[in-house]
Amino acid sequence: MRKGYQVKTHGVGTIKRSLYSAEEDATWRGFNTHDGRMTFSYKGLVIDKRNSVYSVRDVKLEGFPVNDIAGVFTDTRTIRIVIDNGLLQSSQDKLARLRERNRNVKCGGCSTPYLFRRDMLIDYLGGKIIQCPYCYHEEFEDRLEWATDENFY
Numbered sequence: 001m002r003k004g005y006q007v008k009t010h011g012v013g014t015i016k017r018s019l020y021s022a023e024e025d026a027t028w029r030g031f032n033t034h035d036g037r038m039t040f041s042y043k044g045l046v047i048d049k050r051n052s053v054y055s056v057r058d059v060k061l062e063g064f065p066v067n068d069i070a071g072v073f074t075d076t077r078t079i080r081i082v083i084d085n086g087l088l089q090s091s092q093d094k095l096a097r098l099r100e101r102n103r104n105v106k107c108g109g110c111s112t113p114y115l116f117r118r119d120m121l122i123d124y125l126g127g128k129i130i131q132c133p134y135c136y137h138e139e140f141e142d143r144l145e146w147a148t149d150e151n152f153y
């Protein structure tokens, strides 16, 4: 009885830890150096890469078969095929808007692409700057260089 209880506690603890680390990832995004972690847009979908493991963040796209991309992928070829197929079933209007919103910035300092977020912009000298999450290079918004969203990084 007592043993069984302990096993259960351990299980719950494990789940909690993994949830926590997901939160931790979100918190750390933006402060970490590469460290095997990246967030980028692939054709408008937000991809989290951790070491060589990819996952697709909440897809809010009409028609997209979200169950197909649940979980994690280690093979870029597979995940691209799954996403590309899903996009064919999606609303093309909505997809175009999603792609417009989720763009990749190419850092002028370290050349790393990263997902652009408006809330990353900081007011500076009458303009807005964005800071690279990997090398802290700062660039004015109107001088940003964009990276393609057709690559898997």
Ligand SMILES: [Zn+2]
Residues within 6 Å of the ligand: 107, 108, 109, 110, 111, 112, 132, 133, 134, 135, 136, 137
């Ligand atoms: Zn950089």
